[in-house]
Every structure is written in C-alpha cells, then in structure tokens.
Amino acid sequence: MNTTRILRRGLTTAVARPDIAHFQSICPVLSPSTGHTASDLDPFNTDWMRKYRGQTTLVLKPTSTHQVSQILTYCHARALAVVPQGGNTGLVGGSVPIFDEIVINLSALNKIRSFDAVSGVLTADAGVILEVADQYLAQQSHLFPLDLGAKGSCHIGGNVATNAGGLRLLRYGSLHGSVLGVEAVLPDGTVLDDLSTLRKNNTGYDLKQLFIGSEGTLGIITGVSILCPQRPAATNVAFFALDSYEAVQRAFTMAKTELSEILSAFEMMDGRSQELVAEVTGKRRPLEGEATPYYVLIETSGSNKEHDDAKLEAFLEHVMEEGVVSDGVLAQDETQARALWGWREGIPEVLGHWGGVYKYDVSIPLPQLYDLVRDVRARMVEEGLLSETDRAAAETPAEFPVIAVTGYGHIGDSNLHLNVAVRAYDKRVEKVLEPFVYEWIQKVRGSVSAEHGLGVAKREFVGYSRGETELKVMKSLKDLFDPKGIMNPYKYIKS
Amino acid sequence: MNTTRILRRGLTTAVARPDIAHFQSICPVLSPSTGHTASDLDPFNTDWMRKYRGQTTLVLKPTSTHQVSQILTYCHARALAVVPQGGNTGLVGGSVPIFDEIVINLSALNKIRSFDAVSGVLTADAGVILEVADQYLAQQSHLFPLDLGAKGSCHIGGNVATNAGGLRLLRYGSLHGSVLGVEAVLPDGTVLDDLSTLRKNNTGYDLKQLFIGSEGTLGIITGVSILCPQRPAATNVAFFALDSYEAVQRAFTMAKTELSEILSAFEMMDGRSQELVAEVTGKRRPLEGEATPYYVLIETSGSNKEHDDAKLEAFLEHVMEEGVVSDGVLAQDETQARALWGWREGIPEVLGHWGGVYKYDVSIPLPQLYDLVRDVRARMVEEGLLSETDRAAAETPAEFPVIAVTGYGHIGDSNLHLNVAVRAYDKRVEKVLEPFVYEWIQKVRGSVSAEHGLGVAKREFVGYSRGETELKVMKSLKDLFDPKGIMNPYKYIKS
Structure with missing residues (x-):
C-alpha cells in the first residue's frame, strides 16, 4: 500500500463541531457526534476489496x-x-479518504430525470446505479452504452468521473463520445450546468470532457446526460480455443471484417486463467478437447437474429477452415450464453481465492500485448517465486508464493488485465513486479492504467504513460479549478 | 460582418523586418519583403465564401x-x-486573420505517419487532406470516421480543431470519441505530445479533448491519431417523400429500430429546398409523384450486402404500409446513389445562386426542430420580405428580397441547417433574423452552432447556448494556456 508514504497536508483544516452542526442544517450526516458508530462509517472508509482504509468521521x-x-x-x-x-x-x-477527509456520498442523488425515446438521450442524477439505469432503459428498448461487473453497485456519476471502459466499449465507444452533458459542482460551490442533451454543440471548449475521467479532483459530478443506443434484438455468444497468440490476433481481424457492425465483445482469456476457474469452481469446461494456451469469447449484438446467426456461422466456418481456431462452441440460449460469459467474468473472483492478487490494468499495442504476461511469468520463475510447471493450484508447493501469472482482457480495446495470484501479499513478489511492469509498459508506449484510473494506487506511476509537459498542464488545470486543493486530495497526480 | 465592430488589440505587436528574417531562417515564408504580391497572399487572407477578409502580410x-x-x-x-x-x-x-495576424498555414505538414490495420489506428500530420487520408485508408479496407462536403480541401487537423461533424457522425460518433491522440504546440512553443494510439488510457486529464473544437485558440494541432472503422462492404441509399414533419420523426424512429447498426445517414430536406435544386440544376426529380413538404435520404452501410438489402427492403415495405412515407426510391447502383445524394449535398450551392445566403447551423431538440424554419418563414412574410406563395424562384417579384427560407440537415443528430436565400445581403432581413433566431434557440436549449463552430461569426452569440459559469471557466482556460492572447485573437469567445 502506497498510502503509508503519504503525508497529511497542512493546507486543509480539520473538521470541528460547528462544522458538523452546519452540515446538519444542509443534509443527512453520519458522524460520531450524531450518534453513529465506527462500524456505521466503515463502509464509507473502506473500498470493496478492503485494500484501502480511510479515517473519516464525517459522511x-x-x-x-x-x-x-x-x-x-x-x-x-x-x-x-x-x-x-x-x-x-x-x-x-480513489473513492475512500486517505486521512479524515469528509466523504460526500452521492447515493441519495438517484433520480432518473428524463429520457427521450426518439433521440435516445437519458438525463439522470449522478447517484443512479448503473444497473438501475440500464433496466429503466430496457423498458424503453434502449441500452446504457456501458456495462461492467460492478453494475449492481456502481453509480453512473462514478462511471463518468472515472471514465469507465468495461464490456461494451468495442461496440459503443468511450464515454467521451457518448456522454452529452455533465452537471458538476465546482470546488467553490458554483454549479456548472453543461448538461446538454445535444449530439452536436460547437460553442466553445467542451468543458464536460475535463470531468470525464478526472476522478473527483476538479469538482463533483451531480448529473449526466448520455446518448443511449437501441437495445439489440439479438445477442449471440461464441467461445473458441486457440493455439497461439498470433491466432488470437488473426481471429480478431477476421471478426472485425466479417462480424463488423454486430461485433460487441472480443475477450481473451489465457489457458492458465481457465484452468484455475475450472479448478476453483469445479465447473465443466465449455470445450471438451485438449487444453489450449488461449481462449476467446465473442459476442455479437444486432437488430436481426437471422442475419446475425448467418454472419456468425459463416465466421465460425471460416476460422475453423483456416485453422485459426482449434475448437469452438456457440451458445444455444441465454443460459448457455451466461455460462460462457462466466468463464470470462469469473476470473477476478477465482484469482482472489488463495489470498491476494496483484492486478495491473494496462493498454498495450495489440501485437505485444501478451508478451508482458510471458515476461512477468518468466521473471517469477527465474526468481524462484513461481513453479515452472503449470500444475493444479492446490498442488503448488508451499515454497512458491505465486500461484499463477495470468492474462485476460478486452482484446478489442488492446486492454490487458495482468493478474498475479499469490498466497499472500509478499515483498519479494512486489520487487519483481515493480517497476518492471511499468517500465515495460513505457517502452511500448502503453498505458499504466487503461480503465481503472489513477486513484491512490497509480498516482506515483502516471509518469510512465504521460510526458512532463502533459503533467505540467494537468497540474495547472488542477490548480485552476481547485486552488485550495480540497477535492479528493493525495490522489490522481502529485501536486 | 461582425468584424467591423472589432478593435485591434494593443496587447500584441506588429511584425517588423527582423521578425521576417528570423522566420525565414525557420521555414518557407510568403511576404512582400520576400517578393510576394498581395494576390499571392490573398488565398490566405480570404475564406472560401469570400465573406471574411484579413490583412496579413506574412504567411x-x-x-x-x-x-x-x-x-x-x-x-x-x-x-x-x-x-x-x-x-x-x-x-x-475562424481560419483567416482579422487584422495583420501572422498566418501559420499547415498544408506542408502533410505526411501519413503510420497505420495499423489490426487496431485500425491512423496517425498523421495535421495538414493531411481529409480525402487523401480516406483514400489511403480505402486501400487498407478502412474508412476515415468523418466525411463532409469540403473533404477535397479540408485538413484533418482543422477537422479536429473545429470538431467537425459532417455526414458520418450518426454512425461513427463524434471526434471526441474517435480521436485517440493529439500532438499540439502550445502558445509558448512547447510541444504537447498526447499522441496516444490507445483506445483506453485513464492516466490523468484527457488533455487532447480540450483541443478538439478549440479552433486554434489554445495551441496548434500538428498531429492526430484516430480510430478508423473497417470500410463497409455494402452501401445502400434510399430517398423518400413525406407529408408531415411528424412522419419524418416517425420514419427516423423506425429506421433506428429496423436498420439499427447499419443506419449511416438520415438526412432531411424540406420541399422548398428540393424545388429550388430542381429549378436551378434543371435535373429531373427523383420521385415522380406530387411534391411533398419533406424528403428524407437514408443511407445504410454494412458488411453483408444481402443482409443489408433485406433489412432495407423490409423497412421500405413497413414505412409504405404504415403510410409513414408517401413515396420512395432505392438506388440501384452507385451512380444512382450519388445522384440521390446530390439532392441533399447540392442544396448549399443552389441556395447561393441568387446572391447571398444567411446560414444558421443549429442543434434543436428533434420534436421542435422544423418549427424554427416555419417561424422564420412566417416572420419574413409578415414583414413583407418574402412572397407568401412558393412560386418558382425566378418568378419572385423584385420587391421581395428573400427568395426562400429553407431547412435541411442531419436529423439523426438533431442538426438543422436553416438557410435564407436572398438576392443580396440586406439589413431588413438581418433585423428579422437576429437576435430572433438566437433567442428562439436559447428557449429550447439548443445550440447556436452545432458543427460550424464559433470563429468570428458566432463569438457574440455563444451566450445564447452556454451559461455564465461556463463562459467564465472557458475564459480562465484560455488565459491559462495563452496568457498573452496571441492564438487566433478576436475569435471564439470574447476575452
């Protein structure tokens, strides 16, 4: 944890009794002085992985x-x-305090404000839960253009503030394209109403863009308007086994050409990650043949089931004929589709099974993407931290702290999740990983944070992906918006 | 012309002889002191409409x-x-001087830097002509995600600097989503290298977004990287006649549902605009039946011709059966498709036929979009500036300065082009148009500039679409990047 190295800043002041009384006159307050216990405050002080812990006494x-x-x-x-x-x-x-910063939790700001079915524009409070928004849209035959594992808890305001990527980016693009407007409160309390519902608006600097991905350092997003596509009438899911990373790339190029406008996901999982999911969940694997080093999950979404089926079948035949994939299966119904998705979406949880996971969420140019996993694995073996043979995790001899080095992710977006599963967090493992991984990323001009953002975990490493001039401009923007440094301090970039 | 009201600022200095000598040591220079005449400089001082004229003596x-x-x-x-x-x-x-500002013309910065066919990412100099970039991509089965009338002359750097919208936005989204990186020179000469080729990169503020649509006021874009889709294998064009604006909206909703992922354009042209195109060009109209008040051009682009044809035919049948359209025609080949597009793309030129055109490029919520045209037309008739009957333009009695009030545009983007064709620019007409049009737009929370930008023409009117807080933040951003105010002065927003 990097937070131990952070010093509390003298710039900001501590909360006093009269402050709490004042806040009580404004809105609901949780604090010991209003009768709340430490365990009432705990959910606001701790992130869901229980990796970061703050000490606020005021929510x-x-x-x-x-x-x-x-x-x-x-x-x-x-x-x-x-x-x-x-x-x-x-x-x-990024969303918990480091010291005693006041938590401003937006979960009570949770109304859908409006939806126009002709234009597809949704306007909603920042605290609306992603899944709630998507279910609301489903009733109107529309879709939220973002989907991710945490959809049942995450807020759309938080999605915008962190520029979340997720599972639908390949098809529906980034939030920089789909978000049409943002309402935000600036650090001095001024409300910036840039909540346009227009697709085209070239009247000055596109201020909302600055807030997308700014992780609460420039202001608080309170409302969002976003362009939502029609909900696809048909969805197909296929799952393939592949013998090489070159074949993965080839399959991707073929999918882009042949599935084109209906391709909505192209996910890669390495062989090791699939072995571990099988071992921990005990589920029967989707493909019966011999294990292969790579698997790919393809999803299509379109408006005409018959056409989509025909395209996908032609694609299947083509990749089989050309020997690009060695085996494959096509989901026959929604239950099977969900089961196939489970082999991708279940990986993060499974990897946490043994005690800890070092997670890197990085962008790497596609041709080199999997090399990082190979290189990290080789280094772990070299340093005697990982067993050379890919035996069952349960049989890993106790002298090896690392259970597995795995890679999976959104190939369609050049986004790799490098995950190192360990028995327990271990200094020796960390020494091998850092700065090695970051230096590796820098060399290929990749990104040290593809979609997770910087928060406190990555603020030290942003220099591996952004140049000095960029960092200087970023700091001047931060100072311009938040001269007192009160917004989400100690995070994002060092100031 | 608003420029008459602009005063030359004392802040900046005039160019002197030693300056020219210095610039000659850097790059090619056009100036009287290097033997160039006023007519050599004229193309750099005048915009293509010959509406704005600067007085620079240095290019x-x-x-x-x-x-x-x-x-x-x-x-x-x-x-x-x-x-x-x-x-x-x-x-x-926006791209010509007001007074004697130095023109920095980027046409010699015109190399394609790289293209990766797997990811679809193109990196190129800012001065590459849009059509050149698109033709280069065509050879690699890809497409530039932007298309517009001026493609044979406009630069991709200019497209990004003005956040150009154009004809493909409905399908491929805005440049805020597709541009992955920007290389820009800041006003003090520092190079900002934010030329990422990654789809996902959450490492700090997304600085490139500020440059998209900033019209050269924050720095000079010198390079661009952009995500390019696969070139569609099949394109279809259909042309419809409709009896009401309500029918236009209904057809759009049906097209979104039934053509969904292959819908690439939904353009509306009013009856008056089509009469004028027929009158001026003498071409035979695409539909033989009686004239209707609205026409719609639909384009589809997809990866499978057979599927696209089937979808479009089903859609055609459906809109005919339901009485949403009264007549329609489907292009049988590319020549016919181009001819149909001519009825949309030919409008601007035709409207300039009589002497002048007042052009408004605005965003309006879809249900109210055409009301603006109706209201402006009614006001012109009321004021005795337009004949009440829609007779042939050639027969308009001389006492009416206005030939026609027409509306057409990108319905799919809620973007209307309101064009008022006149015999000559006329103060009486201007008085009716402004501030009426801007106040009308403000009332419906539309945009006074959907895609054309602000430049010098709209800088006075930005307040009709953006609030005071937004304008204040914009000005502080401008001051932060360009404290001396040397970048494209007198334009964009008043500072």
Missing part, C-alpha cells in the same frame, strides 16, 4: 445538486478536504 | 512540428499574434 449524503453546492461552498471557505464517493467500487482507492 | 508554411514549435516560441516572446490555418474551408471566419 454527508446530499439529496440534491443544491445541497452539494452548499456543502462545497462551505468546505471551500473553511478549506475542508472532501472525497466524492459514488458506488465505491473502484479498484485504485 | 508561414512550416514543414515539421519542430518548425511550428520554433515559430510559436518566437511569437510568444515577441507577443506576435497568429492564426493557425488548415484547409481554410470553415464557415465562420
């Missing part, structure tokens, strides 16, 4: 944009530091 | 990013004002 739950504005006006005047908090499902410690 | 044509950096370093030190210029095809006077 505010505003129910309107106006209340958020009143809160920040006051915090700004008093130089009180705050942490904006959505569903608190982040992976980099 | 620089750098051939590398390094040269642009050297130029701006010097201009910054000497407080010399500059105008970045791409293909100079803008419609709002």
Whole structure:
C-alpha cells in the first residue's frame, strides 16, 4: 500500500463541531457526534476489496445538486478536504479518504430525470446505479452504452468521473463520445450546468470532457446526460480455443471484417486463467478437447437474429477452415450464453481465492500485448517465486508464493488485465513486479492504467504513460479549478 | 460582418523586418519583403465564401512540428499574434486573420505517419487532406470516421480543431470519441505530445479533448491519431417523400429500430429546398409523384450486402404500409446513389445562386426542430420580405428580397441547417433574423452552432447556448494556456 508514504497536508483544516452542526442544517450526516458508530462509517472508509482504509468521521449524503453546492461552498471557505464517493467500487482507492477527509456520498442523488425515446438521450442524477439505469432503459428498448461487473453497485456519476471502459466499449465507444452533458459542482460551490442533451454543440471548449475521467479532483459530478443506443434484438455468444497468440490476433481481424457492425465483445482469456476457474469452481469446461494456451469469447449484438446467426456461422466456418481456431462452441440460449460469459467474468473472483492478487490494468499495442504476461511469468520463475510447471493450484508447493501469472482482457480495446495470484501479499513478489511492469509498459508506449484510473494506487506511476509537459498542464488545470486543493486530495497526480 | 465592430488589440505587436528574417531562417515564408504580391497572399487572407477578409502580410508554411514549435516560441516572446490555418474551408471566419495576424498555414505538414490495420489506428500530420487520408485508408479496407462536403480541401487537423461533424457522425460518433491522440504546440512553443494510439488510457486529464473544437485558440494541432472503422462492404441509399414533419420523426424512429447498426445517414430536406435544386440544376426529380413538404435520404452501410438489402427492403415495405412515407426510391447502383445524394449535398450551392445566403447551423431538440424554419418563414412574410406563395424562384417579384427560407440537415443528430436565400445581403432581413433566431434557440436549449463552430461569426452569440459559469471557466482556460492572447485573437469567445 502506497498510502503509508503519504503525508497529511497542512493546507486543509480539520473538521470541528460547528462544522458538523452546519452540515446538519444542509443534509443527512453520519458522524460520531450524531450518534453513529465506527462500524456505521466503515463502509464509507473502506473500498470493496478492503485494500484501502480511510479515517473519516464525517459522511454527508446530499439529496440534491443544491445541497452539494452548499456543502462545497462551505468546505471551500473553511478549506475542508472532501472525497466524492459514488458506488465505491473502484479498484485504485480513489473513492475512500486517505486521512479524515469528509466523504460526500452521492447515493441519495438517484433520480432518473428524463429520457427521450426518439433521440435516445437519458438525463439522470449522478447517484443512479448503473444497473438501475440500464433496466429503466430496457423498458424503453434502449441500452446504457456501458456495462461492467460492478453494475449492481456502481453509480453512473462514478462511471463518468472515472471514465469507465468495461464490456461494451468495442461496440459503443468511450464515454467521451457518448456522454452529452455533465452537471458538476465546482470546488467553490458554483454549479456548472453543461448538461446538454445535444449530439452536436460547437460553442466553445467542451468543458464536460475535463470531468470525464478526472476522478473527483476538479469538482463533483451531480448529473449526466448520455446518448443511449437501441437495445439489440439479438445477442449471440461464441467461445473458441486457440493455439497461439498470433491466432488470437488473426481471429480478431477476421471478426472485425466479417462480424463488423454486430461485433460487441472480443475477450481473451489465457489457458492458465481457465484452468484455475475450472479448478476453483469445479465447473465443466465449455470445450471438451485438449487444453489450449488461449481462449476467446465473442459476442455479437444486432437488430436481426437471422442475419446475425448467418454472419456468425459463416465466421465460425471460416476460422475453423483456416485453422485459426482449434475448437469452438456457440451458445444455444441465454443460459448457455451466461455460462460462457462466466468463464470470462469469473476470473477476478477465482484469482482472489488463495489470498491476494496483484492486478495491473494496462493498454498495450495489440501485437505485444501478451508478451508482458510471458515476461512477468518468466521473471517469477527465474526468481524462484513461481513453479515452472503449470500444475493444479492446490498442488503448488508451499515454497512458491505465486500461484499463477495470468492474462485476460478486452482484446478489442488492446486492454490487458495482468493478474498475479499469490498466497499472500509478499515483498519479494512486489520487487519483481515493480517497476518492471511499468517500465515495460513505457517502452511500448502503453498505458499504466487503461480503465481503472489513477486513484491512490497509480498516482506515483502516471509518469510512465504521460510526458512532463502533459503533467505540467494537468497540474495547472488542477490548480485552476481547485486552488485550495480540497477535492479528493493525495490522489490522481502529485501536486 | 461582425468584424467591423472589432478593435485591434494593443496587447500584441506588429511584425517588423527582423521578425521576417528570423522566420525565414525557420521555414518557407510568403511576404512582400520576400517578393510576394498581395494576390499571392490573398488565398490566405480570404475564406472560401469570400465573406471574411484579413490583412496579413506574412504567411508561414512550416514543414515539421519542430518548425511550428520554433515559430510559436518566437511569437510568444515577441507577443506576435497568429492564426493557425488548415484547409481554410470553415464557415465562420475562424481560419483567416482579422487584422495583420501572422498566418501559420499547415498544408506542408502533410505526411501519413503510420497505420495499423489490426487496431485500425491512423496517425498523421495535421495538414493531411481529409480525402487523401480516406483514400489511403480505402486501400487498407478502412474508412476515415468523418466525411463532409469540403473533404477535397479540408485538413484533418482543422477537422479536429473545429470538431467537425459532417455526414458520418450518426454512425461513427463524434471526434471526441474517435480521436485517440493529439500532438499540439502550445502558445509558448512547447510541444504537447498526447499522441496516444490507445483506445483506453485513464492516466490523468484527457488533455487532447480540450483541443478538439478549440479552433486554434489554445495551441496548434500538428498531429492526430484516430480510430478508423473497417470500410463497409455494402452501401445502400434510399430517398423518400413525406407529408408531415411528424412522419419524418416517425420514419427516423423506425429506421433506428429496423436498420439499427447499419443506419449511416438520415438526412432531411424540406420541399422548398428540393424545388429550388430542381429549378436551378434543371435535373429531373427523383420521385415522380406530387411534391411533398419533406424528403428524407437514408443511407445504410454494412458488411453483408444481402443482409443489408433485406433489412432495407423490409423497412421500405413497413414505412409504405404504415403510410409513414408517401413515396420512395432505392438506388440501384452507385451512380444512382450519388445522384440521390446530390439532392441533399447540392442544396448549399443552389441556395447561393441568387446572391447571398444567411446560414444558421443549429442543434434543436428533434420534436421542435422544423418549427424554427416555419417561424422564420412566417416572420419574413409578415414583414413583407418574402412572397407568401412558393412560386418558382425566378418568378419572385423584385420587391421581395428573400427568395426562400429553407431547412435541411442531419436529423439523426438533431442538426438543422436553416438557410435564407436572398438576392443580396440586406439589413431588413438581418433585423428579422437576429437576435430572433438566437433567442428562439436559447428557449429550447439548443445550440447556436452545432458543427460550424464559433470563429468570428458566432463569438457574440455563444451566450445564447452556454451559461455564465461556463463562459467564465472557458475564459480562465484560455488565459491559462495563452496568457498573452496571441492564438487566433478576436475569435471564439470574447476575452
């Protein structure tokens, strides 16, 4: 944990009794002085992985944009530091305090404001849960253009603040394209109403873009408008075994050409990750033949089932004939489709089974993408931290701290999740991983954080992916918006 | 012309002889002191509509990013004002000087840097002509995700600097989603290398977004990387006649559902615009029946001709059966498809036939979109400026200065082009149009500039679409990046 190296800043002030009384006049408050216990505050101080822990004694739950504005006006005047908090499902410690920063939790700001079925534009409060938004849209034959594992808890405001990527990016693009407007409260309490519902609006700097991915360091997003596509009438899922990483790339190129406009996911899982899912869950593997080093899950979504089936079948025949894939299966119904997705979506949980996981979420140019996994694995073996043979995890001799080095991810987006499963967090393993992984990424001009963001976990490493001039401009933007440094301090970039 | 009201600023200095000598040591220079005449400089001083005219006596044509950096370093030190210029095809006077600002023309910065066929990422100099980029991509079965009338002259750097919308936005989204990286020279000459080729990169503020649509006011874009889709194997074009604007909206909703992922354009042209195209070009109209008040052009692009044909035919049958359209025709080959597109793309030229056109490029929520045209037409009739009957333009009695009030545009993007064709620019007509049109737009929370941008033409009117807080933040951003105000002065927003 990097937080041990962070020093509390003298810039901001500590919360005092009169402050709490003032906040009580604005909105619901959780604090020891309002009779709440440490365990009441615990969910707001801890991230869901229980990796990061803050020490706040004050949580505010505003129910309107106006209340958020009143809160920040006051915090700004008093130089009180705050942490904006959505569903608190982040992976980099961005949504919990480091010290005693006030948590401003947006879960009570949770109304759908409007939806226009002709244009497909949804406008909603920041605290609406992603799955709730998507279910609402489903009733109107539309789809939220973002999907991710944490959908049952994460907020759409948090998704925008962290520029979440997820499973539908290949098809529906990034939030920088689909978000049409943002309502945000600036650090001094001013409300910035850039909540346009227009697809085209070239009237000055596109301010909302700055908030997308700014992780609560420039202001608090309170509302979002977003362009939502029609919900596809047909979805297909196929699962393939492949003998080489070159074959994975070839299959991707063929899928782009032949499935083209209906391709909605192209996910790769390495052989090791699939062995472990089988071992831990005890489930029967989707393909009966011999294990292969790579697997790919393809999803299509379109408006005409017959056409989509025909395209996918032609593609299947083609990749089999050409020997690009060695085996494959096509889901026959939604239950089978969900089961196939389980072999991809179940990986993160399975890898946590033995005690700990070192997670890297990186972008790497496609041709080199899997080399990182190979190189890290080789280094772990060299250093005697990983057994050379890929035996069952349960049979790993105790002298090896590392259970497995695996790679999987969104090939369609050049986004690799490198995961190193360990018995327990271990300094020897960390020494091999860092700065090796970051230096490796830098060499290929990749990104040290593809979709998870910086938070506290990556703020030290942003220099591996962004140049000095960029960092200088970023810091000047931060100073411009938040001169007192009260917004989500100690995170994102060092200032 | 608004420029008459602009005063030359005392902040910047005038170019002197030693300056020219210095620039000659950096890059090719056009100026009277290097033997160039006023007519050599004229193309750089005048926009293509010949509506805006500057008075520069110095044009620089750098051939590398390094040269642009050297130029701006010097201009910054000497407080010399500059105008970045791409293909100079803008419609709002943003790419020509107002007074004697130095023109930095990027046409010599015109190399394709790289293209990766697996990821579809193109990296190129800013001065590459859009059509050149698209033809290069066509050879690799890919497509530039932007298309517009000026493609034979406009630069991709200019497209990004003005956040061009154009004809493919409905299908491929805005440049905020497809541009992956920008290389820009900041006003002080520093090179900002944010030329990422990654689809996902959450490492700090997304700086490139600020440059998209900033119209050369924050720096000069010298390079661009952009995600390019596969070139569709099949394209279809259909043309419909409709009896009401409600029917237009209904047809759009049906097209979104039934053509869904293959719908690549949904353009509306009003009856008046089509009468005028027929009258001026003498071409035979695509549909033989009686004239209707609205026409729609639909384009589909997909990977499988057979599937696309089937979808479009089913859609045709459905809209005919339901009485949504009264007549329709489907292009049988590319020549016919181009001819149908001519009825949409030929409108702007035709409207200029009588002497002048007042052009408004606005976003309006779809249900109210055409009301603006109706209201403007009614006001013109009321004021005795337009004949009440829609007779042939050639027969318009001389006392009416207005030939026609027409509306057409990208319905799929809620983007209307309101065009008022006149015999000559006329103060009486202007008085009826402004501020009426802008106030109308403001009332429905539309945009006074959907895709053309602000330039000098709209800088006075940005307040109709953006709030005070937004404008304040914009100005502070401008001051942060360009404290000396040397970048494209007198334009965009008032500072």
